[in-house]
Amino acid sequence: MNEKIDGVKFDYLLRQGDNALILSQQLSKLCGKGPALEEDMALTNVALDLLGQTRMWLTYAGELEGAGRDEDKLAYLRDAHQMRNCLLLEQPNGNYADTMVRQFYFDTWHYFLMLGLTKASDVRIAEIAEKSIKEVTYHLRRSGDLIVRMGDGTPESHAKTQAAVNALWMYSGEVFLYDAVDEAMVAQGVAPAAEGLRAQFMEHVSEIFAEATLTMPDPAAWMQKGGKQGRHSEHLGYILAEMQFLQRAYPGSEW
Amino acid sequence: MSKEWPLWEVFIRSQHGLAHKHVGSLHASDAEMAVNNARDVYTRRNEGVSIWVVRAADIVASSPGDKTALFEPSNNKVYRHPTFFPMPEEVKNL
Numbered sequence: 001m002n003e004k005i006d007g008v009k010f011d012y013l014l015r016q017g018d019n020a021l022i023l024s025q026q027l028s029k030l031c032g033k034g035p036a037l038e039e040d041m042a043l044t045n046v047a048l049d050l051l052g053q054t055r056m057w058l059t060y061a062g063e064l065e066g067a068g069r070d071e072d073k074l075a076y077l078r079d080a081h082q083m084r085n086c087l088l089l090e091q092p093n094g095n096y097a098d099t100m101v102r103q104f105y106f107d108t109w110h111y112f113l114m115l116g117l118t119k120a121s122d123v124r125i126a127e128i129a130e131k132s133i134k135e136v137t138y139h140l141r142r143s144g145d146l147i148v149r150m151g152d153g154t155p156e157s158h159a160k161t162q163a164a165v166n167a168l169w170m171y172s173g174e175v176f177l178y179d180a181v182d183e184a185m186v187a188q189g190v191a192p193a194a195e196g197l198r199a200q201f202m203e204h205v206s207e208i209f210a211e212a213t214l215t216m217p218d219p220a221a222w223m224q225k226g227g228k229q230g231r232h233s234e235h236l237g238y239i240l241a242e243m244q245f246l247q248r249a250y251p252g253s254e255w
Numbered sequence: 256m257s258k259e260w261p262l263w264e265v266f267i268r269s270q271h272g273l274a275h276k277h278v279g280s281l282h283a284s285d286a287e288m289a290v291n292n293a294r295d296v297y298t299r300r301n302e303g304v305s306i307w308v309v310r311a312a313d314i315v316a317s318s319p320g321d322k323t324a325l326f327e328p329s330n331n332k333v334y335r336h337p338t339f340f341p342m343p344e345e346v347k348n349l
Contacts, residue, residue, distance in 0.1 A: 038292035
């Protein structure tokens with residue numbers, strides 16, 4: 001019984017860690033490609049923040065598992081079907097609107113999720129969330145600010161942002177589609193309930209979109225799912241191939 | 256970019272600092288973005304700092320040509336400098 005619960009918690013920790021890991025990897029690719037020097041710095045800063053959070057989640061997951069897998073083994077030696085990140089985060093960087101809309105959807109639910117996790121019954125999870133929320137608050141402020149600038153900017157930036165908003169919408173809600181793992185975490189007093197989380201997300205997104213003169217997609221629209229269970233889009237394999245190459249080629253190296 | 260993104264000068268008071276110091280400049284389209292960017296570029300988001308951003312165009316600087324008129328007179332009025340006070344031994348590093 002106890003073992004099973006830990007297995008569930010392990011899975012839940014992987015989900016948190018993998019979300020941050022995959023998005024961090026995606027943002028890292030933009031290093032030196034930002035539209036302005038300051039934006040470049042900001043993107044890489046966010047990537048670093050997320051990588052720091054990844055390390056905390058995966059380290060804890062490895063300890064809980066007790067099979068000798070540390071953060072590196074978990075990050076570099078799992079294949080796509082073992083990754084637990086939401087599909088939203090493995091979507092390509094695209095143009096700057098695509099990148100920022102993906103970021104904005106993530107930051108919004110990430111913020112409210114971390115806020116909920118600061119009250120987790122598991123002290124370690126609460127501590128990681130507490131540490132993360134400072135960074136995530138800033139991420140959310142920044143991406144919301146940019147969505148408003150791009151949506152309420154030129155006709156071209158408006159069109160590109162609206163296109164990104166519509167295209168990525170079906171990946172925005174996976175996090176609220178609770179499965180047995182999520183439900184068990186709610187029952188243990190770790191995770192916040194899906195409905196409250198979803199309501200907070202919708203409220204913030206519609207507020208920002210209104211200010212950005214963007215049309216809010218249908219909140220009841222059908223949402224893609226599978227990432228949390230290890231069923232991913234075709235993008236993840238390529239991301240991992242690049243990310244894990246060195247570890248796969250030279251296993252067990254010290255660096 | 257220089258047309259749409261004016262130059263801003265950034266002043267930062269560090270955690271235990273008493274005054275804002277000029278740390279550099281950056282480009283941003285408005286003040287809010289300048290503050291955000293200053294956090295990313297100059298503070299690495301150190302907690303407990305205060306940031307001022309000022310549009311570079313709003314700063315008036317003394318011109319190098321005025322140097323003599325502005326600063327020279329005080330140099331040859333030695334009585335204005337507090338250098339004639341004997342200091343007690345106990346007072347170090349003043």
